[in-house]
Amino acid sequence: MNNKVITLFFLLLSVLITPESSSAASCNSESMNNTCVQIFVNGKTGQALANMVVYLEPLDGQILTRSSKEVVVAQLGKSFTPYLSVSQVNSKVSFVNQDDITHHIYSVDSNNKFSFRIRAGQTNASETFGHVADVAMGCNIHDWMSGYLLIVNTPYFGKTDTQGQVSFNIAQQGKYNVVIWHPQLKNDNNRLSKTASIIANSTFTFTLKNEITTPTTQENEDDFDFLSDY
Amino acid sequence: MINQNIITCCLVVFFLTSSHISTAVELKAHGIVDIRASSTNSLDEGYLVGGQGKFGSNDGQQLSIAQAGVELSAQWENGFSAHGVLNAYLAGLENDEDRAAGITEAYIKYKGLPNASGYRIQIKGGIFYPEISLENNAYAWASKNTLNSSTLNTWLGEEIRVLGSEFKVTRLGRMNNDAFDLSLSATAFINNDPAGALIAWHGWTMSSRQTLWGEAREFPWFPALADGAPLAKQADKSEPFLEIDDNAGYHVRAEWSLHGKGELSAGYYDNKAIPYQEIDGQYGWRTRFYHLGARWRISKSLSLTAQYLSGSTLMQSPLKEDMVNNDYSSGFVSLTYQWQGFFGSEKSGNKKHKSTLRLEDFSVTDNDNTWGDNNNEDGQALTLNHSYRLSKHWFLSAEFNYIDSHRPARYYTYKPADLVEKQLQLAARYFF
Known part of the structure; x- marks a missing residue:
């Protein structure tokens, strides 16, 4: 009985102090x-x-001091993972296809236009982002895929x-x-x-002030593995 | 056949050379092998061998390779791609029921990138299916959730294929803060003039067989084919993919799709064939129809697919008298329920178990007075399918099909006008 009370006490204590201590x-x-x-x-x-x-x-x-963070934009489960990525101007951004299918990643943003096919398991780190921008990315094979890369000028x-x-x-x-x-x-x-x-x-x-609209889930209504991409 | 050999040669040469043209090309081969055992309770002969049965197989038991299909593609960085789809069928080893192999589609496609406003252009040219079927979207036009396609899509697989070019514009909602995409497509085509003959002469059918490009298909005998009768000139097999009159036909389609939810589509097909022209016993059939489609994800595990097609076909004598003047329609509603996550994936299309229920209604209305050629038909069908995903590539399926139809033309070969047909199939399907 005593043990339980003590455990409960510590549990409560940890819950109370966790947010503070973690930050x-x-x-x-x-x-x-x-x-x-x-x-x-x-x-x-x-x-x-x-x-x-x-x-x-x-x-x-x-x-x-420049940020040393290298950003990885993964394609996993036919979705951009994470949905939002942030990188400092001129930092390395790697696109990693963790799916077993090809993707065709693109951005139509006027300052950061790019497009490349990326096969299963491949990494593409050839894109450079030299301007501050909100880069909206898509996949030209899987239209429901949607991800963002924010380029900022601060570490x-x-x-x-x-x-x-x-x-x-x-x-x-x-x-x-x-x-x-x-x-x-x-x-x-x-x-x-x-x-x-x-x-x-x-x-x-x-x-x-306004509720944020929930982003559309990056999910196709039909995600059978062997669909012909007509 | 010569036509087909030329296409095969072109495809082979294309794939051999394309890999040398550019290192950026990606060559892919995907497909399906469908090994099937079926038990059919029907008439002696199924429609594939010119019988009055509505299934692809004859009455009795059968072991078959119901489909061995491969989709070859070469895809370049710049949005261009070339596609070739080959299909082979091997059924009824003993009496040579159905053995065939050939091309079902061959086309070149350009898919651009969307512009900043989210508009994207796609152009396709070659031999392909007009975009209608919502069932046959697996590799090599295989049906995803069932073994037999619906009667609607079985007909498309049998008679509707074009040599043409399709222009498609898609507006992506993602760039416009909309949760939906819109697309419009228009196709101009040739080589589909005799389409309509088979829907008239064997009615709606149900199988997974696609007509190969250049292939001729049988149909049951009826009195109007006899010497001296109105249709005596008709060849004993129909070749759906011929150009008879040098008139181009068209197909238009619009689609609205709500992200992650589903899509609604509508379209119109008209082959613009001159109905009184005939070459070597193959007539032009003026065939036109509209089609509606809906695919909707009701919940994470339950999805609905429905299609409806309705239209007419007209074939005339050289004196422009109606010989075959039919209206027809077919529609189905299917529900697919999927459960038990597999491979850690919670996405619905890849769960371990999948059950499908499909209900259909179909009809053909004969509007002409040609003696010895009654094309009237009315029927309903039910399909129950359960599929189990054994491994990533292997699917085991059991399917039951039930068709109840009224077709007076069966009297011509001393078969009952009212008929209930049943089929039970077990399949091991390998997708790669």
């Missing part, structure tokens, strides 16, 4: 000189929104977790433009932004 942990993992910024994104009715892209654009001419980018939260370690304090992006966000340029002076332990909460 703190992600911030503390970097150098102690860094400033931790936490951003929360909520829906119209206050619910936490996951998988919202958040990025910080420096406005005071801060010199920032500070990420996506909110299930608590609607994302945090960054900022090397230089100062003025930043905090931007929320999602292709289904009903705002100008699918963005919400706020200019802010970031000091130690800044926290920002964004609440959407």
Whole structure:
């Protein structure tokens, strides 16, 4: 009986402290000189929104170290995985076909037009993205496939977790433009932004004015494995 | 036959040379092998051997290769592709019931990339099926959920094929913040002038047999074929894929599809054949019909497919008197239920078990007064199929078909006008 009570107590305690500690942990993992910024994104009715892209654009001419993140846009189960990818300008973006069929990936965005066939198991890292852009991608064989690649000019980018939260370690304090992006966000340029002076332990909460339209699932109504692609 | 050999040669040369032209070409071979055991309760002879039975096989038991089909394609980076579909059938080893191999489709296609507004152009030229069937979308035009296609699509597989070019425009909703895609296509074609003869002379049928390009098909005897009778000049087999009058026909189609849900489509076919022209016993049949189709995913495991086709066909004497003037229609509704995830995939098309129920209604109305050629028909059909996915490539299926039809023309060969036919089939289908 006692054991159960103790277990329950620790469980409760862990539930209570988890959100705080996880965000703190992600911030503390970097150098102690860094400033931790936490951003929360909520829906119209206050619910936490996951998988919202958040990025910080420096406005005071801060010199920032380039992001070392290599972005992988996978094609898995005839869908873009993940649906949303973010990369810094001129970073390496790899397209990896993890399906056992060929895909034909393309973008018709005027500044980032590309198109290539990618066979089963192949990787294509030949595309470069030298401009800030929202790149909408499709597959010319499987029309229901839809994915986005956001190219930003900052190393500070990420996506909110299930608590609607994302945090960054900022090397230089100062003025930043905090931007929320999602292709289904009903705002100008699918963005919400706020200019802010970031000091130690800044926290920002964004609440959407309009509900976000749920993205169409990347699923065909007929997904038999041996369909002839007429 | 010469025609077919030339096409085969061209295809082979094409595939051999295409791999050297460009390294960016991708060559693919996909297909199906369908090994089938069937038990048929019908008339002595099925329609494939010129009998009055509505199934492809004769009365009794049969072991067959119901389809050995392969789709060859060469696809380039720039959107061009070349396709060749070959099909072979081997049934009734003892009495040579049905053995054939040849080409069913051969075409070149260009599929562009959509522009920034989401419009995409596709052009196709060669021998192909007008886009109508919602059942035969597996490799080599195999039916995905059943062994026998519906009577509607069995007819398309038998008589409707064109040598033509199709122009298609698709508007993708993804680029327009719409949850639906729209497409419109128009085809101009030749070489489908005798289409209509078989629907008149054996009515609606049910099998998985496709007519090979250049192949001639049998039909039951009727008195108007006798010497001195109105249709004495008609050849004893019909060749659906001939050009008789140098008139081009057309097919138009529109499709609306809601992402992840389903599609609705409608189209119109007219072969524009001159109905009083005849070459070597093959007449032009002015055949035209409209078709409607719906495919809808009711839930993750339940989907509905329905098609309806209705039209007319006219064949006249050199004096422009109606010899065959028929209206016809066929429609089906089918429900497919799938369950138990397989290979970790929750996507519906690849679950382990799949059950299909299909109900059909069909008819032919004879509007002419030609003696000895009654084409009237009225019937219903039921199909129950259960398929089990044994491994990634192997599917085991059991299917029961039931057809209840009224066809007075069966009297001509001393068979009952009212007839119930049943078929039970077991199949092992290998897709690759």
